[in-house]
Amino acid sequence: MNRSDEHQLLMQCLSLLEEKSTTLSPQSHASPTDRYTDPDRFAQELKAIHQRLPIAYLHSSELPEPHHFRTIDTHVGAVLFTRGEDGNVNAFHNVCRHRGAQVESRASGCAKAFSCPYHAWRYSAEGELISVPFEQTCFPDLNKSERGLVAIPCIEAYGFIWLCPEADSREAAEQQVAQHFEPVSADLSWLGLDQLHTFDQHRRRWRCNWKIVNEGGLETYHFKFAHKDSIGPYFLSNTCVTDQLGAHFRVVMPTEKLKEVTEASLADTRLRDITHIVYGLAPQTTFLVQKAHIDWIQMIPVCVDETDIIMTSLIPTPREELSAEEHAYWQRNLEISIATLDEDFELGQSIQAGLNSGANQSLTFGRNEGALAAYNRWVEDQLQAFNNG
Ligand code: FES
Numbered sequence: 001m002n003r004s005d006e007h008q009l010l011m012q013c014l015s016l017l018e019e020k021s022t023t024l025s026p027q028s029h030a031s032p033t034d035r036y037t038d039p040d041r042f043a044q045e046l047k048a049i050h051q052r053l054p055i056a057y058l059h060s061s062e063l064p065e066p067h068h069f070r071t072i073d074t075h076v077g078a079v080l081f082t083r084g085e086d087g088n089v090n091a092f093h094n095v096c097r098h099r100g101a102q103v104e105s106r107a108s109g110c111a112k113a114f115s116c117p118y119h120a121w122r123y124s125a126e127g128e129l130i131s132v133p134f135e136q137t138c139f140p141d142l143n144k145s146e147r148g149l150v151a152i153p154c155i156e157a158y159g160f161i162w163l164c165p166e167a168d169s170r171e172a173a174e175q176q177v178a179q180h181f182e183p184v185s186a187d188l189s190w191l192g193l194d195q196l197h198t199f200d201q202h203r204r205r206w207r208c209n210w211k212i213v214n215e216g217g218l219e220t221y222h223f224k225f226a227h228k229d230s231i232g233p234y235f236l237s238n239t240c241v242t243d244q245l246g247a248h249f250r251v252v253m254p255t256e257k258l259k260e261v262t263e264a265s266l267a268d269t270r271l272r273d274i275t276h277i278v279y280g281l282a283p284q285t286t287f288l289v290q291k292a293h294i295d296w297i298q299m300i301p302v303c304v305d306e307t308d309i310i311m312t313s314l315i316p317t318p319r320e321e322l323s324a325e326e327h328a329y330w331q332r333n334l335e336i337s338i339a340t341l342d343e344d345f346e347l348g349q350s351i352q353a354g355l356n357s358g359a360n361q362s363l364t365f366g367r368n369e370g371a372l373a374a375y376n377r378w379v380e381d382q383l384q385a386f387n388n389g
């Protein structure tokens with residue numbers, strides 16, 4: 001995003017403020033409730049969307065140097081992420097090629113090689129099988145070059161490490177990420193995500209469908225009600241600029257500070273000073289952009305009515321360089337974000353319980369909730385394209 005795009009968004013916020021309105025779609029929509037309750041449909045969504053598109057599991061700063069590694073349970077099983085000698089990031093199924101034990105059990109660390117705990121087959125950070133105890137007598141026919149850890153294409157872009165299970169090579173993964181994020185590429189560069197550092201992470205499982213969680217970030221209609229005791233008072237009621245950018249959504253949410261902007265101060269006003277911006281990146285990565293930091297929210301579908309949420313705060317300074325005062329500041333910010341998002345997710349659980357009761361055959365999206373309808377249309381399109389082969 002360049003300064004003129006930022007200016008354009010500021011102007012749109014100011015017009016909405018004057019009109020006391022928000023981005024409106026031409027009409028309201030009905031969303032059938034089986035979108036959120038049907039386990040067969042959920043299984044299809046996983047295949048058509050989550051197992052096909054790039055998904056971020058790590059911020060680049062979590063693998064800062066060659067030989068750093070992380071193990072993560074992902075939607076394609078247990079994965080070992082390493083940064084190789086050459087600085088490139090690798091991802092492997094964390095599964096030994098001998099008899100299938102998990103090779104690395106530590107969550108993170110620094111290692112030049114990984115030794116399976118069962119019979120000590122050893123693998124390099126690039127996944128090659130380096131050594132096998134008693135190889136000559138017990139495995140005379142073993143071709144070690146064919147028994148490296150099984151790689152999953154992954155690439156580093158925009159400050160994150162993206163797993164691309166459907167790509168068949170690193171080049172294909174690069175192409176897929178470039179294509180998928182092309183419509184938000186300028187915005188992601190503008191955010192300077194690769195300059196940030198992880199401060200802390202919070203994980204919790206919620207009893208609601210993954211789409212309900214995503215929908216909650218696409219409107220501000222609920223702010224003054226659902227968040228009345230937290231962030232509600234700081235935001236304009238039912239006012240936001242929403243845009244669909246390819247498969248993704250950007251929601252610019254003005255705070256009360258927008259009212260202080262004058263024609264004279266406009267040129268010096270940064271969008272991030274007077275708004276929060278939600279980027280809902282398909283399928284399960286959300287950025288909540290605030291003045292100086294970003295909350296990265298991963299929404300990992302578990303089953304049709306359960307979703308794991310991982311909230312990671314990304315800040316401008318490495319955690320180990322923070323003063324006690326700065327540490328307390330970011331900790332407070334994180335607690336506010338968690339408390340606010342918990343309000344959303346509690347409501348998500350309440351919606352899911354209502355859906356499961358069968359009281360509604362469909363949910364209603366008003367003209368001010370047009371992004372929710374567009375988002376569900378995108379999901380429907382993915383399912384249709386997948387089913388049409
Ligand atoms: S299962 Fe890994 S060395 Fe045997």
Ligand SMILES: [Fe+2]
Pocket residue numbers: 216222226227340344
């Ligand atoms: Fe909310």
